Amino acid sequence: MRRSRSTCVSLLVIGLLTVGCTAGSEPPAEPAATAEPEPLSVLDHPARSEDDHYRDAGFKPLEVYGFFDIGPGMTVGDLWPGGGYNTAILAQLVGDTGRVVAILSPAPAEPDRAARSLERFSGRLDPYGFTNLEIAADPTQVPEDTFDVLLTVRNYHDLGEAPDRLAALPAFMRILKPGGIFAVVDAQTDKPDERDEPVHRINDELSRREITSAGFEFIEASDVLVNTADTYGFDGRERAGEDPVAWRATGEEADAPIHRYYLHRFVHKYRKPMQ
Numbered sequence: 001m002r003r004s005r006s007t008c009v010s011l012l013v014i015g016l017l018t019v020g021c022t023a024g025s026e027p028p029a030e031p032a033a034t035a036e037p038e039p040l041s042v043l044d045h046p047a048r049s050e051d052d053h054y055r056d057a058g059f060k061p062l063e064v065y066g067f068f069d070i071g072p073g074m075t076v077g078d079l080w081p082g083g084g085y086n087t088a089i090l091a092q093l094v095g096d097t098g099r100v101v102a103i104l105s106p107a108p109a110e111p112d113r114a115a116r117s118l119e120r121f122s123g124r125l126d127p128y129g130f131t132n133l134e135i136a137a138d139p140t141q142v143p144e145d146t147f148d149v150l151l152t153v154r155n156y157h158d159l160g161e162a163p164d165r166l167a168a169l170p171a172f173m174r175i176l177k178p179g180g181i182f183a184v185v186d187a188q189t190d191k192p193d194e195r196d197e198p199v200h201r202i203n204d205e206l207s208r209r210e211i212t213s214a215g216f217e218f219i220e221a222s223d224v225l226v227n228t229a230d231t232y233g234f235d236g237r238e239r240a241g242e243d244p245v246a247w248r249a250t251g252e253e254a255d256a257p258i259h260r261y262y263l264h265r266f267v268h269k270y271r272k273p274m275q
Contacts, residue, residue, distance in 0.1 A: 042092035047127040052085060058261030060224055061089050067222045068183040068269060070149055073097040077142070077175065079152040080106055084124045086153055091130045098132060101146070105138045106159060106168055139171040146175050151183040154265070157195045157202035162210065169214035173272055182216055182270040185225070187263045189232050199235045204266035216270040223267075229257055230264035 043056055070076060072095040078087045081102045091100045104117045114137050125133065136142050150172055159165040172182060189201035196202065204221070212218050234257075 042089050045088070045092065045128070048088070052088075055085060055261045058259065058263075059085075061086070063224045064185065064222070064267060065089070065093060067220075067224060067267060068149055068151070068181055070094070070151075074148040075099045075101070075146060077101050077103055077147040077150040079103045079139075079150060079172070080155040080158070081121060084121050086151065087121075087133065088125055088128055088130075090151070091128070091133050094132065096132060099134065100130075100132060101134045101136055101142060103136045103139060103142065106152075106155070107171075108138050108140060139175055142175045144174050145177045145180075147180050148177060149181045149183055150176050151185075153185045154187055154200075156184055156186045156207055157197075157200060162194065165210055166214060169211065169216070173215060176272040178272060178275045180272045181219075182211070182272065184211065184268045184270065185265050188230070188266050191232075196232070199233065201232065201263075204268070207266070208268060211268070211270055215273065217273055219269040219271050221266065221268050225263075225265040225267055227258065227262055227264040230262070231257055232264070235260075 041062075043053070043062070070090065070093055072093070074094050075098060076090050076094055078090055078100060081087045081104070084102070087100060087102050094100055102121060104114055104121065109117075118135065121135070156165065159168045176182060184207065186204075186207065187199075187201040189196035189199070189203050191201075192203050192206060194206070208218055
C-alpha cells in the first residue's frame, strides 16, 4: 500500500520588463526582482463551488489521481460522471494537450435518461469553458484503444448483480489502450459475497476477483481513502438539494457517523494487458 503524491496544474505568468536609457556614463540600473507567482491548484478554479471544496477533503482528488499517474497530455475517460465533479478536475490535469471524454452511461441508455444526465452534467461544467472535453453517451460511442486511463468513481457496484458487472467489463477493456489503466474507486463494505445494495457498496476483494477474471491485471491498491470511522451500515448516495454542511443535522442520514463524501472507499489500479 502507498499514498500518492499530490499533483497540481500551474499557470505561468510571464512579465515583460522595459529598461530605459539613462543620461551620462552611468550603467543602467538592474531591474527589480519580481516574485514568482504561486502555482494555481486545479482545486482553486473560480468555477468550483463550496460543495466542491467540502468534497475535496473527503475524496482527496489530487492524491487519488496521482496514484493513477494522471497528468498532462493524457486521454482519460470518466465513466458515469454524475454531476462532473471528477470531470472538471481531470480536464484541468490533462491540460490543453490532453483530452477527457465523459461517458454518460456504462451501457446504451434510454434517450430520456441520457438527456437528463447530459443536462445535469453540462450545466455544471459550462462555467469552465473547457475545450479539451468531449461527451459520449456510452462506451459503444468510443473507438477502440482510446484511453490512457479509464476512471470510474463509486459506480462499479451500480453495474448490477455479478453477471451484469462481468458482462460490462469487456466494453471497458476495448476502449483502453494496451497497457492503459482501469482506475476503480468504490465504497467499501465488510460483506464479502455480493454487493451491499441497500447501502450502495461493494467489497474490494470481490471487485478485484471479478475485474481480474475479465482479463485485467491488478497492479496496486491505495489506502488513501480508508476511513476507520465508517461503519459500512449507511447509504452514501447523493440526495437532491442536500446541504453538505447541514447534512448530519437533518434528514434520514442524521445518525450516520460521517458524511457521504468521507466514506471508506477502496482505490484499485488495474491494467489492460499489452497486446
